[in-house]
Amino acid sequence: MNRFSYARPGSVADALREVSSSPAAKIIAGGTNLVDLMKYNVERPTHLVDVSRLPGLKAIEETQEGGLRIGALVSNTSAAYDERVKERYPLLSSAILAGATAQLRNAATTGGNLLQRTRCYYFYDAAVPCNKREPGTGCPAKDGVNRIHAILGTSEKCIATHPSDMAVALAALEAVVRVAGPNGERSIPMAEFHRLPGDTPEKDTNLGADEIILAVELPEARFTKNYTYLKLRDRLSYAFALVSVAAALEMDGDKVAEARIALGGVAHKPWRVPEAEKMLRGKAPDREVFEAVAERILQGAQGYGENDFKIELARRSVIRALSQAAAGTPQSQTDKRIQ
Amino acid sequence: MADLELPTRQGHAPDASLPRGLPGEIPITLTINGERRELHVRPWTTLLDLLREDISLYGTKKGCDHGQCGACTVLLDGERINSCLALAVTKDGCEVTTIEGLAAKDGALHPMQEAFIEHDAFQCGYCTPGQICSAVGLLKEGHARTREEIREMMSGNLCRCGAYTNIVDAIEDVLAKEAAK
Ligand SMILES: Cc1cc2nc3c(=O)[nH]c(=O)nc-3n(C[C@H](O)[C@H](O)[C@H](O)COP(=O)(O)OP(=O)(O)OC[C@H]3O[C@@H](n4cnc5c(N)ncnc54)[C@H](O)[C@@H]3O)c2cc1C
Ligand code: SF4
Ligand code: FES
Ligand code: FES
Numbered sequence: 001m002n003r004f005s006y007a008r009p010g011s012v013a014d015a016l017r018e019v020s021s022s023p024a025a026k027i028i029a030g031g032t033n034l035v036d037l038m039k040y041n042v043e044r045p046t047h048l049v050d051v052s053r054l055p056g057l058k059a060i061e062e063t064q065e066g067g068l069r070i071g072a073l074v075s076n077t078s079a080a081y082d083e084r085v086k087e088r089y090p091l092l093s094s095a096i097l098a099g100a101t102a103q104l105r106n107a108a109t110t111g112g113n114l115l116q117r118t119r120c121y122y123f124y125d126a127a128v129p130c131n132k133r134e135p136g137t138g139c140p141a142k143d144g145v146n147r148i149h150a151i152l153g154t155s156e157k158c159i160a161t162h163p164s165d166m167a168v169a170l171a172a173l174e175a176v177v178r179v180a181g182p183n184g185e186r187s188i189p190m191a192e193f194h195r196l197p198g199d200t201p202e203k204d205t206n207l208g209a210d211e212i213i214l215a216v217e218l219p220e221a222r223f224t225k226n227y228t229y230l231k232l233r234d235r236l237s238y239a240f241a242l243v244s245v246a247a248a249l250e251m252d253g254d255k256v257a258e259a260r261i262a263l264g265g266v267a268h269k270p271w272r273v274p275e276a277e278k279m280l281r282g283k284a285p286d287r288e289v290f291e292a293v294a295e296r297i298l299q300g301a302q303g304y305g306e307n308d309f310k311i312e313l314a315r316r317s318v319i320r321a322l323s324q325a326a327a328g329t330p331q332s333q334t335d336k337r338i339q
Numbered sequence: 340m341a342d343l344e345l346p347t348r349q350g351h352a353p354d355a356s357l358p359r360g361l362p363g364e365i366p367i368t369l370t371i372n373g374e375r376r377e378l379h380v381r382p383w384t385t386l387l388d389l390l391r392e393d394i395s396l397y398g399t400k401k402g403c404d405h406g407q408c409g410a411c412t413v414l415l416d417g418e419r420i421n422s423c424l425a426l427a428v429t430k431d432g433c434e435v436t437t438i439e440g441l442a443a444k445d446g447a448l449h450p451m452q453e454a455f456i457e458h459d460a461f462q463c464g465y466c467t468p469g470q471i472c473s474a475v476g477l478l479k480e481g482h483a484r485t486r487e488e489i490r491e492m493m494s495g496n497l498c499r500c501g502a503y504t505n506i507v508d509a510i511e512d513v514l515a516k517e518a519a520k
Contacts, residue, residue: 002383003363003383004382004383005382006382006428028426028429031425031429032421035385035424035426038383039404048382048426050428052429077418077480100495101409101494101495102419102473102476102477102492102493102495103409103421106415106419106476107420107424107425236494237490237491238495238497334485334487334488334491
């Protein structure tokens with residue numbers, strides 16, 4: 001690990017000042033991703049700004065719009081087991097519990113989870129080229145070991161995925177990220193928070209380098225009955241998703257009134273295709289429609305060799321997740337058998 | 340344990356040459372196993388390295404050093420975390436409980452320690468301190484009741500010897516006894 005100075009500001013304003021004090025300053029919250037990357041010399045901050053004690057960011061509160069505001073420092077555990085979250089946003093609770101382990105979720109924060117970096121093996125190995133880590137050096141994953149890599153929204157420069165489970169549920173629920181910067185506060189909708197790699201894979205998100213996440217805001221509760229978070233991985237727990245699907249349906253009698261589908265493990269950001277979601281409106285939830293929706297979501301999907309299997313896996317996962325959601329039988333995050 | 344003269348900071352050559360009391364060291368307070376300690380830490384020292392190398396509590400193990408095995412699990416303010424991914428300086432003011440701190444003052448083992456012995460829940464023992472601390476955290480959380488739930492909630496602790504079945508037996512036993520109280 002490189003050497004760095006350390007600050008523990010007492011207010012958001014002080015934290016913003018500390019963050020801008022050096023271009024190589026970095027925020028630390030739970031540390032479960034940043035410390036790991038620092039040990040690999042992937043991240044080399046010269047100044048660490050510890051936001052973990054900032055007042056006011058550890059609460060889960062009602063919003064004026066009837067939604068819920070989850071502070072950036074709320075642990076993944078606290079968010080997942082909060083009674084309001086479980087009751088009003090069970091999809092979010094389920095997705096968080098599908099990720100990592102009890103120990104990691106205790107330390108991991110809401111803000112840090114959104115900003116965790118890709119698990120691409122080359123990104124983690126500072127001895128090899130990687131456009132995300134060192135722009136312009138190349139992407140060895142494209143023709144290399146890429147079982148965990150993206151099949152949608154990739155670019156010539158990078159085919160990495162975003163590893164968060166929580167973010168997939170937040171995308172489906174159309175949450176908004178509240179951030180503070182030198183010019184005040186602003187909101188970034190989840191759909192615009194993470195980026196596609198394009199020509200600048202070094203930028204994972206649209207958060208400014210001088211900005212701090214304050215909270216995630218959920219709109220009024222919906223999708224409390226017909227939802228599921230289906231996560232498929234190489235072992236049953238303590239592994240990142242190869243493919244995951246957050247599916248949420250609002251039923252009107254026996255027809256679908258509204259649908260949300262977000263995929264994890266397949267792209268540089270949670271993957272949503274609004275046109276595919278619209279295909280479900282007014283339809284009875286049956287396998288034929290689900291198949292058409294899955295086809296539409298995976299339109300243009302491209303494998304890179306070892307991850308070719310993900311295209312078919314994702315297609316089937318969408319169909320299965322929609323069936324689970326329609327039946328009101330969400331995937332258990334304990335009993336991993338897929339019904 | 341504390342007076343064993345073990346070489347410290349092996350494989351950390353640049354650190355070994357650093358004198359104590361560098362201006363870069365930051366004063367923190369930690370209550371470790373009930374004992375309040377004023378410490379000076381370099382900001383890059385993890386809680387795991389602090390425990391093992393600076394205060395000679397060797398019970399907490401380093402398996403992977405990357406959050407992938409659970410051998411370093413300790414209780415921080417009663418909640419289980421991976422001490423290898425926590426910078427000590429960020430835990431200023433917290434209470435840390437390690438495997439050395441679970442037994443009562445008179446030496447009576449924690450029920451979870453008893454159960455691990457009773458159920459033969461280890462072979463080489465390397466993962467055991469982390470398993471036991473994790474299991475004590477699980478008890479307090481109260482989210483696991485069935486065997487299946489225990490397995491899922493203990494998935495953050497790998498055991499290369501494969502003592503899993505007996506580990507689940509031990510935890511199930513303690514849960515049942517707690518429930519009967
Ligand atoms: C072995 C292992 C397995 C895992 N498995 C999963 C999994 O299956 N699913 C999953 O979703 N995740 C998984 N994780 C990742 C884990 O969820 C993240 O490491 C965690 O959520 C990061 O949160 P943190 O608070 O520890 O972030 P930190 O490590 O403190 O920070 C991460 C990044 O966010 C920035 N940051 C943090 N807070 C703020 C803020 N308020 N404002 C601005 N910037 C901020 C930091 O600068 C840093 O760049 C796993 C991790 C490990 C080690
Ligand atoms: S996929 Fe992205 S992160 Fe991985 S090696 Fe290529 S550029 Fe780097
Ligand atoms: S040593 Fe910390 S998880 Fe392996
Ligand atoms: S007992 Fe040997 S690793 Fe678990």
